[in-house]
Amino acid sequence: MSTVAAIGLLAGFVAYAVFGGADFGAGFWDLTAGGAERGRAIRAHIDHALGPVWEANHVWLIYCLVIAWSAFPAAFAAVMTTLYLPLGLAALGIVVRGAGFAFRKVLVHTSTQRLTGAAFAISSVITPFFLGTVAGGIATGRVPADGHGDPLTSWLNPTSLLTGALFTATCAYLAAILLAADARNDERVDLEHRFRRRAWWAAWASGVLAVAGLAVMSAYADRLFDRLLSTALPATLVSLLAGAAALALLPRYSPRLVRLLAGVAIAALVAAWGVAQTPYLLGTHTTVQQAAAPTASLITLVVVFGCAALLVVPSLALLYALQQRSSLREDDHG
Numbered sequence: 001m002s003t004v005a006a007i008g009l010l011a012g013f014v015a016y017a018v019f020g021g022a023d024f025g026a027g028f029w030d031l032t033a034g035g036a037e038r039g040r041a042i043r044a045h046i047d048h049a050l051g052p053v054w055e056a057n058h059v060w061l062i063y064c065l066v067i068a069w070s071a072f073p074a075a076f077a078a079v080m081t082t083l084y085l086p087l088g089l090a091a092l093g094i095v096v097r098g099a100g101f102a103f104r105k106v107l108v109h110t111s112t113q114r115l116t117g118a119a120f121a122i123s124s125v126i127t128p129f130f131l132g133t134v135a136g137g138i139a140t141g142r143v144p145a146d147g148h149g150d151p152l153t154s155w156l157n158p159t160s161l162l163t164g165a166l167f168t169a170t171c172a173y174l175a176a177i178l179l180a181a182d183a184r185n186d187e188r189v190d191l192e193h194r195f196r197r198r199a200w201w202a203a204w205a206s207g208v209l210a211v212a213g214l215a216v217m218s219a220y221a222d223r224l225f226d227r228l229l230s231t232a233l234p235a236t237l238v239s240l241l242a243g244a245a246a247l248a249l250l251p252r253y254s255p256r257l258v259r260l261l262a263g264v265a266i267a268a269l270v271a272a273w274g275v276a277q278t279p280y281l282l283g284t285h286t287t288v289q290q291a292a293a294p295t296a297s298l299i300t301l302v303v304v305f306g307c308a309a310l311l312v313v314p315s316l317a318l319l320y321a322l323q324q325r326s327s328l329r330e331d332d333h334g
Contacts (some may be wrong), residue, residue: 002292004302005071006281010274012067014267016060018174019320021167021266023054025175027124028096028168029198036114043117045191047105049182053323054101056316058094070301074145075281075291082149083137086130086258093127095119127169132167136160139273140221141283145290158216166209170266173202177246177262181255196250203247223284227276235272239265256324 026046033039069076080087100120104113131154137143154160177229180195217225228236243265250258281291292298 001242001295001298002071002289002301005292005298006278006288008302008305009064009067009071010271012060013062013272013274016057016064017270018263018266019053019057020060021128021171022175022178023050023057024128025122025166025171025202026050026175026179027121027284028172029175029179029195030117031121031125041191042194045179045183045188049086049179049323050101053319055098056319059316061094061313067301067305071293071298072281072288072291073293075286078143078145078147078282079134079138081147082143082154083134085151086133086137086155090127090130090134093130095121101299121194128167128171129164130155132164133160135167135273136163138282139163139224139277140217145282145283145286157220159213159220162209162213166206166213168270169202169206169209173199173206174262175245176202176261178252180250181258184250185255192251199247199250202226203243206243224227224276224318226269228272230273232272235268235275239268239272242268259324 026049030039030043030046033042067312068079096119100118104116105119136157136159137155140157140159142157142160143149176195176199180192180199183189183195214225214228217228241320242261246258246261246265249261275319279287279289281288293301
């Protein structure tokens with residue numbers, strides 16, 4: 001049952017990386033769109049793309065948190081008492097981001113619109129960065145089994161910082177692909193070309209950061225490095241091939257296929273990390289079984305979340321399908 005719970009937790013990470021990552025990446029392009037006039041079309045396109053789904057995507061984050069503290073309470077406590085600084089900054093970013101995105105669409109004065117827009121854009125960049133530093137700290141074993149690790153060096157280290165930068169770059173890549181596909185679907189050729197160029201920039205940046213991260217990981221997390229290039233190599237290759245295919249097919253094939261390939265690239269990347277980390281939950285000192293709650297608790301958790309999935313997943317699937325078909329407009333969601 002501990003393995004089932006761990007697979008469920010990894011599935012939640014994959015879903016949040018794909019759906020939440022696209023939201024964060026859109027905020028990155030909002031931040032770099034330029035001045036009010038130059039970036040108006042890009043920001044309007046981002047608002048149109050995110051409007052119906054940006055709040056719903058946090059369902060996956062809530063799911064991950066509940067699974068983590070219910071199925072693996074000791075490990076959850078260890079992470080929270082060690083990495084509370086980056087986690088707190090990421091949580092602050094999520095709150096500020098949501099407030100900025102909501103208020104900038106209803107405020108009248110240009111100055112306040114710019115302020116709330118900046119809050120949305122900046123927090124969209126720092127949130128995945130700090131979440132990446134948390135993942136780096138966990139993967140490199142800087143979270144002790146009993147918690148209360150060093151609050152600074154646990155995430156202010158080369159592996160964590162590179163992981164944070166990689167998270168930000170991959171979010172930007174995913175968002176650029178999806179926004180370019182949406183623009184093509186809407187027959188906005190100008191926006192399609194602009195986001196296609198941004199997708200290439202983000203892809204190159206992600207590649208450089210991934211190579212640098214592997215080099216650093218070979219020194220600080222040799223087991224994880226070895227497994228990424230052995231046991232988890234198939235998932236890593238799927239990520240590379242799907243990401244490259246999404247870029248290559250973007251100007252030629254159905255936007256739906258391109259979106260699928262981009263999502264597969266991110267999902268496979270997260271899955272590769274999960275496979276490489278197995279059977280450990282924290283570094284190389286705490287396994288999934290050691291950190292798991294009692295079996296009765298795990299059974300109850302799996303049953304409850306199985307029932308919830310029957311209600312939530314179809315609803316979210318319908319929401320995403322309607323959004324991809326541009327069936328949800330501003331008047332429909334406020």
